Amino acid sequence: MPEAPPDEAPALHVEEIDVTYGRALSALRSVSLTVPHGGVVALLGANGAGKTTLLRAVSGTLRLHRGAVTAGRIRYGDTVLDGRDPVAAVRAGVVQVPEGRRVFAGLSVDENLRAGGLGLTRRAPAQTRRARDRVLTLFPRLAERPHQAAGLLSGGEQQMLAIGRALMASPRLLLLDEPSLGLAPLMVDRIAQVVREINAQGTAVLLVEQNAGMALSLADHAHVLEVGEVRLSGPAAELARTDAVRRLYLGETTDGQGAA
Numbered sequence: 001m002p003e004a005p006p007d008e009a010p011a012l013h014v015e016e017i018d019v020t021y022g023r024a025l026s027a028l029r030s031v032s033l034t035v036p037h038g039g040v041v042a043l044l045g046a047n048g049a050g051k052t053t054l055l056r057a058v059s060g061t062l063r064l065h066r067g068a069v070t071a072g073r074i075r076y077g078d079t080v081l082d083g084r085d086p087v088a089a090v091r092a093g094v095v096q097v098p099e100g101r102r103v104f105a106g107l108s109v110d111e112n113l114r115a116g117g118l119g120l121t122r123r124a125p126a127q128t129r130r131a132r133d134r135v136l137t138l139f140p141r142l143a144e145r146p147h148q149a150a151g152l153l154s155g156g157e158q159q160m161l162a163i164g165r166a167l168m169a170s171p172r173l174l175l176l177d178e179p180s181l182g183l184a185p186l187m188v189d190r191i192a193q194v195v196r197e198i199n200a201q202g203t204a205v206l207l208v209e210q211n212a213g214m215a216l217s218l219a220d221h222a223h224v225l226e227v228g229e230v231r232l233s234g235p236a237a238e239l240a241r242t243d244a245v246r247r248l249y250l251g252e253t254t255d256g257q258g259a260a
């Protein structure tokens with residue numbers, strides 16, 4: 001089948017969604033954003049702002065956390081995602097890497113990677129091999145230790161494995177939740193480089209990060225969430241110049257100096 005022309009390739013449209021947990025806790029209110037085909041969009045915000053909730057809504061994992069989309073709509077191309085069906089999201093090409101590098105600690109690197117392709121029942125073995133080759137080329141450290149228990153990998157290697165496992169499903173849109181969390185600066189740089197490579201290979205990325213410097217350097221467009229609402233949106237380079245973002249998320253004083 002020929003590739004779809006760029007203007008018909010799927011984009012993610014989150015349209016004025018409300019999300020609640022349980023009966024009462026409102027986590028997102030009228031949140032909208034778009035991730036174009038092949039783009040990188042960053043979502044910034046303090047703890048509890050609702051960033052993870054937004055990723056869960058898109059990846060269909062909200063229900064696992066007793067949450068629900070109670071208003072608005074999420075579309076990925078022609079597919080409507082309702083926050084309740086992770087398999088439908090994966091089949092549409094949308095895959096989330098959860099926060100906290102949740103790898104299967106007792107399984108080997110290889111077994112973790114294989115778990116990432118499960119559920120794609122109609123996939124030809126050649127496609128699985130291509131996905132695996134892509135992952136092992138991106139992450140030579142994983143290729144060197146296929147039989148090592150995932151729980152014995154370093155934090156950075158576990159993050160690579162978590163991303164690699166998601167890539168085994170050949171996503172067209174990758175949802176990344178705080179990939180730099182708890183990693184040493186050199187490893188953060190390596191993860192940023194990997195995100196660039198993944199995007200250059202044609203995968204769009206919706207990136208949730210507390211490391212705003214990293215996120216804004218990777219993203220084309222960014223949004224700032226505050227207590228469940230989008231407060232600021234714009235091209236990443238422009239947001240990086242606004243006083244509020246520099247002060248609150250980049251740790252600078254408004255005269256351009258680093259905060260004490």
Ligand SMILES: Nc1ncnc2c1ncn2[C@@H]1O[C@H](COP(=O)(O)OP(=O)(O)OP(=O)(O)O)[C@@H](O)[C@H]1O
Nearest residue numbers: 021025027045046047048049050051052053054065
């Ligand atoms: N499973 C849940 N049940 C009830 N409330 C939840 C649940 N998960 C998150 N919340 C609440 O929803 C709000 C948004 O949380 P969320 O985890 O999406 O924020 P976040 O911006 O990703 O924060 P963090 O950076 O700390 O992960 C918070 O008030 C949080 O306490």
